Amino acid sequence: MSVLPAFDLDRPVSLSEALSLISEEAVPYNGGTELLLAMRAGFLRPDRLVDLKRIPELKRIEVADDQVIIGGGATHDEASGHDGIRATLPVLAETLSKLGNPRVRAAGTLGGNLCFAEPKSDVATVLMALDASVRLLGGSPDGTTTRDVPVAEFIVGPYTTTRTSAEILSQIRIPVDTQSRMTYMKYQTMERPTVGVAVSKSPNRTVAVIGAIGPIPEVFQAATLDDLDPETIAAALDVIEDLTGADDYKRHIAALLIARAIEKVAAG
Numbered sequence: 601m602s603v604l605p606a607f608d609l610d611r612p613v614s615l616s617e618a619l620s621l622i623s624e625e626a627v628p629y630n631g632g633t634e635l636l637l638a639m640r641a642g643f644l645r646p647d648r649l650v651d652l653k654r655i656p657e658l659k660r661i662e663v664a665d666d667q668v669i670i671g672g673g674a675t676h677d678e679a680s681g682h683d684g685i686r687a688t689l690p691v692l693a694e695t696l697s698k699l700g701n702p703r704v705r706a707a708g709t710l711g712g713n714l715c716f717a718e719p720k721s722d723v724a725t726v727l728m729a730l731d732a733s734v735r736l737l738g739g740s741p742d743g744t745t746t747r748d749v750p751v752a753e754f755i756v757g758p759y760t761t762t763r764t765s766a767e768i769l770s771q772i773r774i775p776v777d778t779q780s781r782m783t784y785m786k787y788q789t790m791e792r793p794t795v796g797v798a799v800s801k802s803p804n805r806t807v808a809v810i811g812a813i814g815p816i817p818e819v820f821q822a823a824t825l826d827d828l829d830p831e832t833i834a835a836a837l838d839v840i841e842d843l844t845g846a847d848d849y850k851r852h853i854a855a856l857l858i859a860r861a862i863e864k865v866a867a868g
């Protein structure tokens with residue numbers, strides 16, 4: 601692997617300090633599992649990095665009856681090992697506990713995963729099925745601006761989100777629906793998923809989210825589980841062909857996983 605290019609480094613200890621430092625030229629980062637790889641490969645060349653790891657608020661995890669809040673700087677291990685998340689959002693905890701490899705789970709964060717918007721993400725697919733939002737804090741001359749954006753609207757293309765270079769993803773906010781049933785199933789031949797399927801059903805919302813197969817996860821809402829037709833959904837997907845499979849092969853796998861996931865959720 602090539603050498604990491606030289607860069608300047610800031611290490612803020614508060615969100616306000618971090619917000620005053622970041623810009624188009626000064627890029628925030630957390631675990632560095634994606635950013636530093638992209639820099640080594642020469643795809644990105646920021647002059648200055650702003651390390652977010654010393655900011656306590658970004659690590660905070662809060663579990664309440666109606667909502668779970670995960671700091672954008674919580675690692676996959678920290679979130680999956682949190683008792684409240686395991687009890688309240690077991691599918692998310694299970695997904696994070698098996699993602700990537702031990703190094704990625706120990707250093708990589710949920711916020712970094714969403715901000716990088718790599719198409720082969722388990723995290724984005726599961727969070728969209730959970731109807732999660734991200735909280736973005738931005739620096740402004742008069743103080744700090746806050747906006748909440750559903751994950752399904754935050755990721756708009758491969759490696760593309762609606763985050764501006766002046767914003768930090770401070771929280772992932774997940775509504776808790778005690779009547780919801782959910783599963784996540786994936787097919788994987790390399791280090792990231794080839795196809796990931798999340799199906800969730802509650803009295804108010806029935807949804808299938810198909811991720812990793814195309815540029816961004818695709819959300820299919822329906823009135824009931826019976827209205828989610830695996831073949832119709834698989835045929836409608838935007839598929840990227842690559843080393844992990846051709847178009848028709850990936851659609852076939854997706855249809856199988858969707859059918860199995862629906863069956864599992866229906867069985868309770």
Ligand SMILES: Cc1cc2nc3c(=O)[nH]c(=O)nc-3n(C[C@H](O)[C@H](O)[C@H](O)COP(=O)(O)OP(=O)(O)OC[C@H]3O[C@@H](n4cnc5c(N)ncnc54)[C@H](O)[C@@H]3O)c2cc1C
Nearest residue numbers: 630631632633634635700708709712713715721722723769
């Ligand atoms: C070998 C390997 C295997 C993987 N396997 C999987 C897998 O199976 N499933 C899966 O879902 N993912 C997988 N991943 C992706 C992994 O989840 C991400 O690499 C990780 O979560 C990124 O977090 P990070 O903190 O390291 O991000 P960084 O590399 O620090 O940052 C990534 C990007 O996000 C920005 N950023 C980071 N944090 C913030 C923030 N709080 N606010 C604003 N911008 C921010 C940075 O500017 C950068 O552009 C894999 C990655 C690797 C390297």
